[in-house]
Amino acid sequence: MPKISKPTVAEHRSAQRAALLEAAEAILVETGVAGVNPRTVCERAGLSRSSFYDYFPSKDDLLAAVAMRAFDEWGVEIEEALREAEPGIDQLSAYVAATMRMTADGKHAIAAELRGEELSPSKQEDIKALHDALLEPVRTVLEDLGVPDAAAQAYLVQGLLNTGVQLVTHGMAADDVTAKVMALLTRGLLV
Numbered sequence: 131m132p133k134i135s136k137p138t139v140a141e142h143r144s145a146q147r148a149a150l151l152e153a154a155e156a157i158l159v160e161t162g163v164a165g166v167n168p169r170t171v172c173e174r175a176g177l178s179r180s181s182f183y184d185y186f187p188s189k190d191d192l193l194a195a196v197a198m199r200a201f202d203e204w205g206v207e208i209e210e211a212l213r214e215a216e217p218g219i220d221q222l223s224a225y226v227a228a229t230m231r232m233t234a235d236g237k238h239a240i241a242a243e244l245r246g247e248e249l250s251p252s253k254q255e256d257i258k259a260l261h262d263a264l265l266e267p268v269r270t271v272l273e274d275l276g277v278p279d280a281a282a283q284a285y286l287v288q289g290l291l292n293t294g295v296q297l298v299t300h301g302m303a304a305d306d307v308t309a310k311v312m313a314l315l316t317r318g319l320l321v
Contacts, residue, residue: 146177150177150181150182150192151192151199152175153175154171154193155199157171158196158244159240163193163243163247166193168182190249190250190253193244193247194256196244197241197244197257197260198256198257200240203237204232204264205260207232209267210228211224211225211227211228221271222268222272222275223312225267225268225271226294226308227304227305229291230294230304230308230311231308233304234303238295238299268287268288290311290315291311
């Protein structure tokens with residue numbers, strides 16, 4: 131029986147899986163998707179290469195798990211930001227500000243590296259569902275504000291947020307981008 135490093139087998143497996151995910155995230159940010167493979171991930175995690183397949187059937191499964199973990203962490207931060215804001219415009223502003231702040235903190239780097247990666251259709255669907263779930267608070271805020279066709283409008287807001295993320299990624303201050311995005315959302319270009 132192999133030695134375990136935690137009090138229970140379940141805790142040990144959870145820690146091993148987390149180590150593989152953390153290693154993959156680090157490699158992904160440092161060298162991109164091409165640098166992520168079972169050997170490099172296991173070396174970084176301090177595990178034998180055969181351990182990889184105990185947790186992930188393929189690189190595809192690992193990358194999907196990395197993406198899902200990033201979405202989960204992003205969602206938690208968004209929820210916290212919204213919980214502290216008043217309903218309506220304040221929540222919309224909190225959502226935009228949190229998105230730009232997390233981007234400035236480097237938390238969008240994983241998503242940027244995985245964008246365009248050819249994952250299996252089922253993994254792509256899983257990630258799309260998580261992405262759509264992140265947009266749900268925007269739809270809810272827009273409905274609360276009485277915006278017609280809030281679901282479609284939420285996707286348009288997402289497009290503006292994506293552009294804001296690009297600006298922050300290219301060096302513009304998160305607070306400045308937040309102000310610009312909120313000005314467009316609340317007043318428009320010509321007001």
